[in-house]
């Protein structure tokens with residue numbers, strides 16, 4: 438356990454991916470740094486549970502997206518964590534009701550995807566005003582609601598009709614996906630080993646603007662010369678930390694323009710050897726009708742007896758509000774629709790269910806930009822007080838917003854700005 442400085446040069450608020458990257462950057466530069474984390478664990482929205490299912494299950498971040506440029510890919514290799522090529526391993530199947538699509542239907546689905554993506558790219562770069570993702574993709578035909586569900590509720594965690602098309606396009610992820618065998622949360626936790634992190638230390642007030650920043654909370658008072666704040670936009674907007682002086686109006690507006698979407702995720706453990714005829718790393722989707730929630734379903738990763746289901750957007754919010762039993766009932770009904778009622782017999786009681794919307798330290802999953810607010814991330818990321826207060830976190834990254842890789846990049850960048858302010 439590293440010793441925790443009382444008066445560090447640099448203070449970091451939050452020990453998620455952005456805070457961990459910020460602290461590592463300071464340590465690598467030989468600066469004294471302290472991280473204050475509200476929860477009793479590190480990792481924030483990247484957390485792997487191994488107890489509930491008896492196997493690693495990521496309640497939050499799961500895949501390293503955009504592997505070609507993701508800063509965590511080389512870091513994982515450096516500590517001997519194996520990353521699997523998810524795209525090469527994934528076996529996709531689409532269904533209409535309980536039956537797999539025919540080759541003709543599958544081709545129509547692929548063509549509808551390609552057309553929607555082409556329209557998104559064209560509409561986002563046509564020089565016109567921002568519009569909603571739904572308007573930009575203008576999906577049509579029998580697969581329209583399914584594609585809208587993927588791009589909106591599942592990927593953006595919000596209905597496509599509320600999401601900024603230009604921001605969506607700026608943060609569209611390509612360059613491959615990687616899956617860490619022991620879980621993404623476990624990888625992030627490994628990368629925090631040895632850092633001076635104080636857990637159970639929620640900051641309630643932050644005085645800034647002068648040559649000193651002062652953080653207060655139940656832990657007492659910590660003074661530093663510059664501070665990197667990595668809390669989610671949901672908490673900035675809710676004034677969970679009282680900034681003194683208040684944050685500039687433009688910063689607060691940007692936090693408002695980048696709300697956190699909602700996703701609810703559930704993992705079932707399967708008893709016995711039943712695999713519904715599916716290979717490991719299966720991903721099964723189902724054509725939905727307009728207004729019907731889409732469930733993303735990953736089955737048997739690494740051959741493990743696990744089915745992971747998730748729903749996003751307004752349906753996720755409503756389900757989470759109904760409690761774990763409502764989420765479980767909904768997912769069981771979806772499994773029965775796809776694989777028959779007899780499939781339910783192999784699901785072990787007591788699935789694991791995420792609660793990101795209810796979690797007071799996140800209040801949602803990851804940020805999307807409201808329609809018309811494509812410039813908000815750059816505003817939120819602007820250093821304040823000459824760099825002595827820098828906001829970081831997934832919402833401040835442009836290119837990989839909403840991801841651990843984006844959060845990491847932003848945390849490292851914010852810390853470089855803060856250190857430059859001290860040098861100046």
Ligand SMILES: Cc1cc2nc3c(=O)[nH]c(=O)nc-3n(C[C@H](O)[C@H](O)[C@H](O)COP(=O)(O)OP(=O)(O)OC[C@H]3O[C@@H](n4cnc5c(N)ncnc54)[C@H](O)[C@@H]3O)c2cc1C
Nearest residue numbers: 451453454455475481482498499500640830831839840841
């Ligand atoms: C269901 C789900 C699925 C996801 N899937 C993926 C995926 O597959 N791939 C991917 O790359 N990303 C994914 N993400 C997104 C990814 O998890 C986040 O973008 C990333 O972890 C955010 O990191 P962060 O450091 O910006 O914020 P956080 O992880 O939220 O870290 C902020 C930290 O600040 C702490 N904090 C809050 N308030 C205070 C306070 N007052 N005082 C002190 N500390 C405070 C919090 O407890 C938290 O630890 C997913 C997220 C969810 C929830």
